[in-house]
Amino acid sequence: MLNFLEKNLPKIVLAPTTIVMVVCMYGFIVWTGLLSLTKSRMMPQWDFVGLDQYRRLFANPRWDVAVDNLFVFLILFIIIALVLGLFLAIFLDQKIRAEGAIRTIYLYPMAISFIVTGTAWKWILNPGLGIEKLMNDWGFVGFEFRWLVEQDMAIYTIVIAAVWQSSGFVMALFLAGLRGVDENLTKAAKIDGASTVQLYWHVVLPLMRPVFFSAIVILTHIAIKSFDLVQALTGGGPGYASDLPANFMYTFTFNRAQIGLGASSAMIMLFGVLAILIPYLYSELREKNHD
Amino acid sequence: MTSLKLTKYNIGRAFIYLILLFFAFLYLAPLYVMFTTSLKDIEEIRSGNLMALPIDPTFYAWKKAWSSACTGSECNGLAPYFWNSVRIVVPAVIISTIVGAFNGYVLAKWKFKGSEFLFGALLFGCFIPFQVILLPMAKLLGMLGLANTVTGLVLVHVIYGVAFTTLFFRNYYVGIPTELVRAAKLDGAGFFAIFRHVFIPLSAPIFVVTIIWQFTQIWNDFLFGVVYSGSGTQPITVALNNLVNTSVGGKEYNVDMAAAIIAALPTLAVYVIAGKYFVRGLTAGAVKG
Numbered sequence: 001m002l003n004f005l006e007k008n009l010p011k012i013v014l015a016p017t018t019i020v021m022v023v024c025m026y027g028f029i030v031w032t033g034l035l036s037l038t039k040s041r042m043m044p045q046w047d048f049v050g051l052d053q054y055r056r057l058f059a060n061p062r063w064d065v066a067v068d069n070l071f072v073f074l075i076l077f078i079i080i081a082l083v084l085g086l087f088l089a090i091f092l093d094q095k096i097r098a099e100g101a102i103r104t105i106y107l108y109p110m111a112i113s114f115i116v117t118g119t120a121w122k123w124i125l126n127p128g129l130g131i132e133k134l135m136n137d138w139g140f141v142g143f144e145f146r147w148l149v150e151q152d153m154a155i156y157t158i159v160i161a162a163v164w165q166s167s168g169f170v171m172a173l174f175l176a177g178l179r180g181v182d183e184n185l186t187k188a189a190k191i192d193g194a195s196t197v198q199l200y201w202h203v204v205l206p207l208m209r210p211v212f213f214s215a216i217v218i219l220t221h222i223a224i225k226s227f228d229l230v231q232a233l234t235g236g237g238p239g240y241a242s243d244l245p246a247n248f249m250y251t252f253t254f255n256r257a258q259i260g261l262g263a264s265s266a267m268i269m270l271f272g273v274l275a276i277l278i279p280y281l282y283s284e285l286r287e288k289n290h291d
Numbered sequence: 292m293t294s295l296k297l298t299k300y301n302i303g304r305a306f307i308y309l310i311l312l313f314f315a316f317l318y319l320a321p322l323y324v325m326f327t328t329s330l331k332d333i334e335e336i337r338s339g340n341l342m343a344l345p346i347d348p349t350f351y352a353w354k355k356a357w358s359s360a361c362t363g364s365e366c367n368g369l370a371p372y373f374w375n376s377v378r379i380v381v382p383a384v385i386i387s388t389i390v391g392a393f394n395g396y397v398l399a400k401w402k403f404k405g406s407e408f409l410f411g412a413l414l415f416g417c418f419i420p421f422q423v424i425l426l427p428m429a430k431l432l433g434m435l436g437l438a439n440t441v442t443g444l445v446l447v448h449v450i451y452g453v454a455f456t457t458l459f460f461r462n463y464y465v466g467i468p469t470e471l472v473r474a475a476k477l478d479g480a481g482f483f484a485i486f487r488h489v490f491i492p493l494s495a496p497i498f499v500v501t502i503i504w505q506f507t508q509i510w511n512d513f514l515f516g517v518v519y520s521g522s523g524t525q526p527i528t529v530a531l532n533n534l535v536n537t538s539v540g541g542k543e544y545n546v547d548m549a550a551a552i553i554a555a556l557p558t559l560a561v562y563v564i565a566g567k568y569f570v571r572g573l574t575a576g577a578v579k580g
Contacts, residue, residue, distance in 0.1 A: 009482040010401035013393050017453055018409060024450050025416050028427040035426065044430070088314060091307050104566055105315045108322075111562035111569065112555045113511030115528040119535050119551040120321045123328065123544055124341060134340040168318065172570055224420055228513035232532055249422045254518065259426065266422040277418050 029270065036263035044259060053264040062240050063265065066248040069155045070223070073244065076159045077166075078219045082212070084163065085170025090200060092171070093178045103175070106168035114165070118232025121161040122148070154234050154242035158226070161233055166222060170215050177211035178204065217280050224273055245269050329353060329549035336544055352545035356553055360546050362533040365522070369550055372530035376510060378441050379526055383448035384505045390449070391456020391501060392494065396486050398457065399464035400472050410461065416454035424451075425518055432519060439521025447519055448509045455508075456501050459572070463497040464490065496568070503565055504572035507558050527554045 005012070039049045057063050088106060092099055109117065124130050127146035135143035147153035181204055189203045227246035230236055236243040236251070243251075245265060253262030324341045330348040331339065339346075358368040398410050428447060429438070437443030467490065475485045516526040525533070531554045535547050562569050 006481065010397040010403055010406075013482075014397050014406070014409065017390060017394050017413070017457070020450055020453075021413055021416065024424065024428065024431075025419065026412075028424040029419070031427040032423050044426070088311070091311055094304075094307055096307070096311065102311055102315055104563075105318050107566070107570065108559065108562055109318065111507060111558045113513065113528050113558070115511075115513050115532050116551045116555040117321075119531065119547060120325050122535070123548060124321060124324055126544075129336065129544070130341060134342055137340045137343075164318070164321065221418065227422075228528070231513070231517075232535070235536070246420070246422055249425075250514075250518075253426060263426065266420070266425070269420045270423045273418060273420055 032263045032266055036260060036267050038260050040259040040263070042257040042259070049260075053260045054268075056261055057264045057268070060261075062243065063245075063248055065240060066243040066245045069242060070244050072155055073159055073162070073226070074220060074223045076156070077162050077223055078216060080159070080163050081167045081170045081219055082215060084167045085215070086174050086208075088167070088171040089174035089178055092175055103172070106171050108168070109165040110169045112165070114226070114228040115232045117161050117165050118229050121157065121164070122233050125157055125160075148234065149238055151238055151241045154238060158230055158233060158242060158244075161229060162223070162226065165229075166219065170219070173211055173215050173218075174208065177208050181207055213280070213283075217276060220276050221273070224269060245272075325548045325552055329356075329545050329552060331545055333541075333543055333545060352543065352549040353553075355543070356534070356546045356549035360534050360543075360550065361537045362525075362530045363522075363537055369527060369530055369534065369553055371523075372525050372527045373553065375441060375520075375524055375530075376527040379444045379448065380506060380509045383445045383452065383509050384502055386445070387449045387452035387456045387505055388498065388501050390453050391458075392460045392498075393486075394453065394457040395460020395462075395464050396490055398461040399467075400469065400490075401482070410457075413454050413457055416451065417458065421451065421514055425514075429518065439519070439524055441524050444515060444519055444524070444526070447515050448512070451515075452505055452508065456505060459501045459504070460494075460497060463494070467493060496571075499565065499568045500572040503561055503569050506561060507569070510558050 034046075035044055036053050037048050037050060038045060039047050039052065092102065096102065125145065125148045126132075127149055130145070132143060132145045135145070147157050185203060186199060189199050194202070225246060226244055227250065230242060230244050230247050231250075234242040236247045246269065249262050249265040249269065252258040252265065327343070327345055328336060328341070329352050330345040330350070332347070332349055332351060335346060356368060357370050359366055360368045362369070362372070394413075398406055432438045432443045432447070435443070435446075437446060471489050472485055475489050480488065510526075511528065512526065513528040513532070516529045517532075520526065520529060531550050534550050
């Protein structure tokens with residue numbers, strides 16, 4: 001008996017985590033998946049109606065807005081954060097004095113919660129008292145900045161706040177990547193007469209491919225999960241103009257008692273993440289096998 | 292000739308510094324605005340602007356945010372919710388870190404058939420959008436009688452945090468030479484003895500990284516907090532959001548800002564004190580996870 005225990009200790013230690021994982025991750029995903037096939041409203045119930053909830057979901061204009069917003073947000077957020085992060089990293093990599101202090105400043109927003117970020121930017125972008133007033137006071141009379149309350153522009157305020165919060169992190173990723181570049185390589189390029197721009201464009205950037213790749217995956221992940229930022233900054237408004245899928249899911253599941261519809265939107269979010277994750281993990285594993 | 296070259300070089304350097312400082316200013320500006328706004332009274336906020344320094348600094352907003360601002364129907368400030376967050380974070384961080392350390396130890400040094408697969412399956416948990424587990428988890432908490440309780444929130448954070456902590460420890464322990472394990476086994480040490488006497492003494496850095504990561508994640512969580520808490524058990528992020536959206540007797544932006552800083556202070560402090568480890572956790576959790 002004791003021998004058995006001794007031999008199987010590693011498995012016994014892992015058992016609780018394994019059980020919880022099977023139930024609370026995979027079991028729950030299946031549960032939500034099944035629920036999305038029922039006509040549950042207030043309470044879960046098990047009248048299966050096939051893909052009806054998905055049809056309702058795709059026919060729902062509010063879901064349309066949320067998905068469109070996600071794409072706008074994703075594309076702008078990722079491109080701006082990548083470009084900004086890369087440039088700041090390259091500039092910081094030029095043997096800068098006080099590099100540590102500057103790095104700390106760029107990265108601190110990452111330690112703050114999206115709720116705090118949203119609250120701060122809601123005040124900064126306040127139409128009337130925020131940036132608008134500042135610019136007016138500084139002599140730009142008639143300057144208007146009311147994106148927070150404009151249907152078509154509210155989603156861009158989410159982009160601004162999210163870039164402020166996450167671009168420093170992208171900078172850190174690139175900086176780590178740049179520090180890993182073999183110095184002999186850059187020396188050789190310089191001896192060959194490459195200018196700084198040529199050096200970065202032809203030699204260094206191609207080496208940053210994996211960093212680009214992971215940064216994009218992480219930023220996408222942050223974007224798809226962005227629920228709190230929207231909640232704090234715009235509340236999804238005006239109306240539902242700046243909703244993201246996560247906010248849609250929350251509203252319909254917990255405020256509108258449309259559990260079946262909420263479950264179907266959650267499943268679509270999961271599929272969205274998988275569509276990005278699976279190719280990423282696949283390429284990671286393939287690389288490892290090549291090593 | 293040299294001096295000309297030097298000048299060109301200097302202009303380039305100056306340009307780089309200028310850009311870097313400009314962005315440092317941009318990143319710091321919101322914090323500056325939050326802090327100065329929190330020290331102004333509401334009159335000054337209306338008459339002045341974002342960048343103006345407070346003329347007559349007052350701690351009125353801080354006192355109100357901490358002890359008497361309304362967060363929905365209650366008007367006790369953020370203090371009770373701050374302590375809720377502490378009561379959620381401390382046990383959740385400790386438990387998830389310990390579980391992660393054991394899991395990581397097994398997955399790195401006591402591999403068995405299927406353990407790699409298990410690790411992959413667990414890794415997946417770092418990525419799932421939590422929306423997909425929200426409802427069944429609410430149901431489970433209800434069945435356990437833990438709905439709307441601090442204990443329930445601790446449980447949820449432990450369950451979905453263990454994927455990350457396991458990942459951190461596993462990746463760290465993979466780097467410890469297996470010869471150490473073999474040598475200890477020859478000396479007659481068992482599973483726990485090796486962990487205790489070989490691995491724990493080497494684990495200080497990864498404990499720091501994991502604890503900081505978990506602390507930040509859980510303190511900053513909003514989704515679980517808003518779904519699984521009831522009146523009186525909300526964490527600070529939820530209370531802050533309620534405070535900002537409650538406008539009994541007019542909007543007080545100074546109180547909003549003081550409250551936001553209070554909510555951010557613990558994680559900011561950790562970042563300032565142990566920034567190196569914070570960054571290491573971010574990159575490890577991000578790149579590998």
